Amino acid sequence: MFVNSMMNMFKKIVSAVAILLCQFICLAQTEDSIAIKKISDEVLSNGNAYENLRFLCKKIGPRLSGSPQAQKAVEATVSMLKEAGADTVYLQPCMVPHWVRGEKEKGFIHVANKEKYLLHLCSLGNSEGTGKKGISAGVVEARSFKELEQIGAAVIKGKIVFLNFPMNPTYVHTFRAYGESGISRWAGASKAASYGAIGVMVRSLASNADDFPHTGVMAYNDSFPKIPAVAISTNDAEWLSKQLKLKMPLTASFTNTSKMLADTISYNVVGEIRGSEFPQQIITVGGHLDSWDLAEGAQDDGAGCMQSIEVLRTLKATGIKPKRTIRAVMFMNEENGGRGGEKYLELAEKNKEQHLFGLESDEGGFTPRGFGLEMSEAQINKVAQWKNLFYPYGVYELVAGGSGADVGPLKKIGAALAGLNPDSQRYFDVHHASSDVFENVSKRELHLGALNMTALIYLVDKYGL
């Protein structure tokens, strides 16, 4: 009996504590849901990210690292951050690679006795050029590096290798397909060169069938000759693959005059709201300001930059006074070097900054679906408890995942990281192609992303991690 009554009392205490705890959590959640509704209403009614993006895309346009437009974008976002209400706006100088595309690329396929078939092509980022005379050779197609190896140096030597790695359409999350097929672009040139190829044509990493060539970064392995590398459109890749199956004599020719110049100066742009209680603790939210030279860089990543500025604007506009210091950062050079992210870490270490959290938006300004959480399990569990707060705003997935290339380096100094995960279906239709323009961004989708980012920053600032 005594044991039983002890047990009963214990149960009552546990139950009372549970109820109190629940009430406490419920009260907090109610307060938070009210704050987040206010954030949402502010962004959806008065959000400025879309009009800022219009300016960035239409008045400045493509802004590859080292270009005059990249510099203009630096200046424009300084103004935008000030207008958004940042206490302090400053630049972080950093040296960036300075690659230039040169003249408009030309290329064609000549099948015996037929008219030349003009290719829609472009140099891959960081690629060397062919020189003005261009190159011509027979074509060897491979659908994987394994197949390339099987074909072997005897066949490949002196040829142009056509790496036809389609993005797997059956993956619902398109970034998975990009990750798999992307190796053709990143590493294809040196791989082909290792078997004696004189140039490489890569199928564009695109999820749709159209005529746009998609550029993107590649890197050379210094052990092999630095052969020129171009992307051809998915339609061209399909056509070429069919032609090759006919086994007719076929020659590919292309000319590109791209080249890498000496490193040049550029900047990260930082706007801060200083924390009221723990100003030394820093929360970063950012995207990358540079874009490929072919595109307006609307989805990649004008969207993420403008959303990050919108986070600051919305905190100010809703009267939220963050306890910690909130920084919106426009990182430079994500596309072909990652120097901005490295510089940001370098300065954080040098200045002995305390970085609590870094959030990146670099998967496009599409309707958000979740956040990828790159942090400890305990921290993931803490964030996951906020799930109900995000659900009304379309975000339902708060799970382990990648953050972003620019905030990524902060992991080294212990920051918890996250990345916005928007719907990925349309991203690779326009990614790194001249079709990545402002018109392909939806205002409501962009702003939904921004408001969910603001909500996450608000919660992390309030409760820590």
Added chain:
Amino acid sequence: MFVNSMMNMFKKIVSAVAILLCQFICLAQTEDSIAIKKISDEVLSNGNAYENLRFLCKKIGPRLSGSPQAQKAVEATVSMLKEAGADTVYLQPCMVPHWVRGEKEKGFIHVANKEKYLLHLCSLGNSEGTGKKGISAGVVEARSFKELEQIGAAVIKGKIVFLNFPMNPTYVHTFRAYGESGISRWAGASKAASYGAIGVMVRSLASNADDFPHTGVMAYNDSFPKIPAVAISTNDAEWLSKQLKLKMPLTASFTNTSKMLADTISYNVVGEIRGSEFPQQIITVGGHLDSWDLAEGAQDDGAGCMQSIEVLRTLKATGIKPKRTIRAVMFMNEENGGRGGEKYLELAEKNKEQHLFGLESDEGGFTPRGFGLEMSEAQINKVAQWKNLFYPYGVYELVAGGSGADVGPLKKIGAALAGLNPDSQRYFDVHHASSDVFENVSKRELHLGALNMTALIYLVDKYGL
């Protein structure tokens, strides 16, 4: 002791049954997840909905009930259904309203001493015309029916009423805003006429700011004069509202020659796969084939029709042999009469058909997020158990909600109903406007919808409801 050992035994039995049940469910879920992966791979690799939609939009185009294009769409979808592998394809004749827009509408605003401001406008569907001479009058703006009432007949009499009911941007689900502001379009003309207005200009039900007027159905209340009703673009509405605030003398003029002709014959198109075990039990999946005359009707609702045909094609292509009869139905006249849906019910009743389930896709071919379930609580609970099966394909919400205007009537004969709920952010940018074209549909988004619809049909067919 005896009680205790009985309890223990009972617990063990319960636990053993629970484990068995769990294993059974797990096995079934594994089998189902394999089947749904097969469905997904088939649609994402070989899906035909997108190319069928291209044909419907680009080779046929706008297809308002009673138009020659509506007839062409009937014929085209007969072919598509046969090609998709339907056992039987047939037409259900039904009489439909035959409204015609007449000549291109014209309208302008004349502010004292200024140049005429040309309006982007169009007749609302089913509206009467002004006659060739058009109408001119002063303008009274109202932002709600309550405001209209407060202004009153003394001011409104002889005027053109401007109903400026913006869609509320703070609602995350845009259909909610459409539902609220939509009353201006549906009922605004007769409401204004009740106070003596001679015409009505309605702000387009659009979520973005642009120059497209958005049409859509309206209805007259026979108690009041049938005054002409037009929609103006959201940009024009904003401009006009500003002008009116300046209190300068201002006149609106517009001409439309739209009119309602006598009812004419048209058809629902039905394609069936006959059930192998319970052929008398019918599962319907459909969209509406008619569209507004201004648009290609790509998102509204070519998408839903092509997805429904894709359901049949995918069942055939993956070798799934449904136990019940699966019907893909292209309903006619959803936009301005709903006669196809009514006819479908009428024939179901007449032929004493047993309708188990009806699924509609009429909210656009955007990335799916869930299904709205219009069925009993027990049935909702049953469907909700399949949640994990849908999660990998982007569908995470299986909750009570509306189905669709065409399958809706089947409720009367006890069918469980559901509607595909895609992401709603972009729908009202193009809805009922000339911007609702094929180019604004994403292949992957459209096909993701189709595969989730097929998965739901597969599960309902297998397990009943």
